Amino acid sequence: MAIIPIPEGYKPTFAFSICPPSGIFFQLAMFLFDFLNDLVQIGTFLLHGDWWFAGFIALFVLLSSLPTVAWMTEKSSLKRFDPLGEARLCLARGVPTETWEGMLWAERTVEAPSTGLIGPYGASLLQLTPLQAASCLYGLYSSAKAMAEGKLQEEVKRGADAEVYALKAVRPFKTAMCSVWYGAAYAAELAAFAVASAVLHPLVTMPGYLLGAVANGAAAWFAGSPEFLEEAIFSCLGVGLAMAGLQTNIFFKPKATAPGGAKGPGWIPALCIFVRFIAWTALCFLDLPRGLVSLGSLSRPMGLPVLRAKFLEPAAACFEAIACFTSHFWISVEPEANATSMSLTEELGFGDCGWPATGELSSASTIFNTCLLLFAVVLVPLHMCIVVGMLLFNPIYACAAENPDLKREVEAKQREIDDFAKQKEQAAGQREQQSLLAD
Template identity: 70%
Template sequence: VSASGLMAPPEGYAPVVAFRFCPPSGIYFQLAIYVFEPRSADMSPSAPSPPSAQDIANDIVQIATFILHRDFWFAGFMCIFVVLSFLLTVWGMQQKSALKRFDLVGEARLCLARGVTTEAWEGMLAMERVMEAPGTGLIGPYGASLLQLTPLQAASCLYRLYASAKAMAEGRLQNEVRQGAKADAAALRAVRPVKAAMLSAWYFGAFAAELAGFAVASATLHPVLTLPGYFLGAVANGAAAWWGRSAEFLGAAAFSCLGVAFAMAGFQTKSFLKNDEAKVAGGGGPGMIPAVWILMRFISWTALCLVDLPQGVAPLGSLARPMGLPVLREKFLEPATASWEAVACFTSNFWISVEPEANATSVALTEEVGFGDCGWPTSGQLSSASTIFNTCLFSLAAVLVPLHMCIVVGMLLLNPIYACGADNIQLKEEVEAKDREIEDFAKQNELAAGQYEQLSLLPN
């Protein structure tokens, strides 16, 4: 039995903890700050993010931003994703929780007693990862790139991109393990910690590239021209399932339309564990088909952004707005240039002056810091916050999209699991064995906790 009162955990597995000081983390720490700082702390080094209710403050800031700018479409779409995700979270927890009610504190206590997250807690996370994070992650940054932002609003939108990419990456890793074996992501982290960390980092960068790339391309062009890239990604998943002779190929395409993250990263493109076709409908087939479409989607977006379309694509509403290279230059290239010039000015003109001041009893040093004539960057009609925000979007897209494409090409050439759906029986057996150890660990802790409660009720 460990010092925390839990049974000794399986090798490589880090159990759920109540609180940890360095870095601040733990399940109670999460619950204490969930309204103000979502996903800032893990329950354990290998634990997932807190539920979607925990980023409600940030969502409210973004929704209010759109409402204040009279962009009711964006506000409405974000409200739909947030409210629907929350309602499904409440319903799912009531169905799956041993408490049979929506009780975050009670569920956290169950996780702590088990040393392992419960099925209800994981289901709560899944709603955020599959539904809310992709939807708000696509809508928020794109909509914000069209507005004049305050510093708080810009920071909120950048945080939304980060939080959505992180949640989607965690969901992708969990889905890869669950769809390929009878196990959870914690088991993969326990048996292959370095590879799991590298895979998580790639997924985070990939989804950040998708969200930033979509925002830049949609602001330069129009969502009508960029969203079909994801619908065709869903079709590519269905085509891969059809190639693998799955009778559920239409279901795979439909599921990818609802779960946009699968349209982004592919349904069959798994890195360590291929889909178990017995438990994943339409999960068979080669990953090279959706992977090739990932490359084609980014290439087509880039090519369209470099075309000059002064009259848009159709004389119908916003489809007639200017699109293409001039818009890219005005909204992103010029702000990026202004921001980098400001950075260069700050770094080249930074100075510190130290002057000694003496009196009868002591000598003090007076410091003065200055940046010369430098100021916050602005570009055209954009505010400083909007200039910096658009620069961040463009920089993320310019760096992460090519990097992601290079990794996809490398996976196609070097990883037969990713490209062709090859088996990895040894890893699957290891992961499933470790998951059984983790589940036994949780059951032993539940039993010990139950016995302790029964003894505590006995009279002295």
């Protein structure tokens, strides 16, 4: 049987690789592991009696899972919900199927943003065990990663008749760097929301995302789109779009057939990123012992004292513990000899150092809150600096400029990959027929 040529630059779907961990089966395992981790977070909140947090996470997991099951059952050539079978189909054709991409899309746009916002914020208020803290940190990472993949997927699909793997084939380095930035940006958003909401109140921080949704609608209106109101409403439901902006594209201007609200300059939603982070930071450093208004939980203490107790003091305790560990770390080596042999006895010690803990926070909660603060302090300024660079040096991002050469190149590569997948499917069908005849 003739060898099917692989399109230049494209890496066909493969089963599994250890270094780095990748492959279609690894992706499926992570998809299932994320679901299990959501259950662990739900259990964490239930054990602490936080029914609202557990209920919200369960709700969004169901809103993501149930439509995915129904959609895959209808669209898959297997005519059933079978992620493992769908992964095998992807492996056989060398290209992810539309059903597989749709399964991941639901996780990236519905489940990841909601659990990524609720989980870390709720966990920052609890006394966590090490397992619970690790679960919540992983939840933040996996949500940021999924949201980054969803953002890039939406940009490519709105800008060209292609998929992300076609863009990777023609611009591998730029696509990889973009993915890293998007991941860091969403991690910054989730961590900053958790810190600001714990210091203030979710009802104080959520308007920042409502402002982002309004900015998406304003950018669409600026471009003359009649769908600006629908896009603002859609951005309220898809909070990931309100975070990063709908029109903030790196590679492509939205094509003519894309929804009208996707059109418009990116500088309008980009400015809202600065407004949101600056406003949150300023409010966190105010001293609000009686909250903002005398209404329910909005009258709880907010501002700098809460920031100090929940995040600054835990961070100081963690840094002191690290300094203690590094300064008291020692290894004692004592030779032991007898008539026939000589051996070395090693002993490892850290002096009087212990795990960090402050106030009413457990060691795991202290470390978890410190990680949230560290992510926010490091990644938010980095994200803002990159946004400034994009506004200054990337006209596609700032003003929705055209990039027809890249668009044609990516669409041509997509056609090559589609032809490759069809040939692989035909070859797989021929092999199946031959095996049946042999039997």
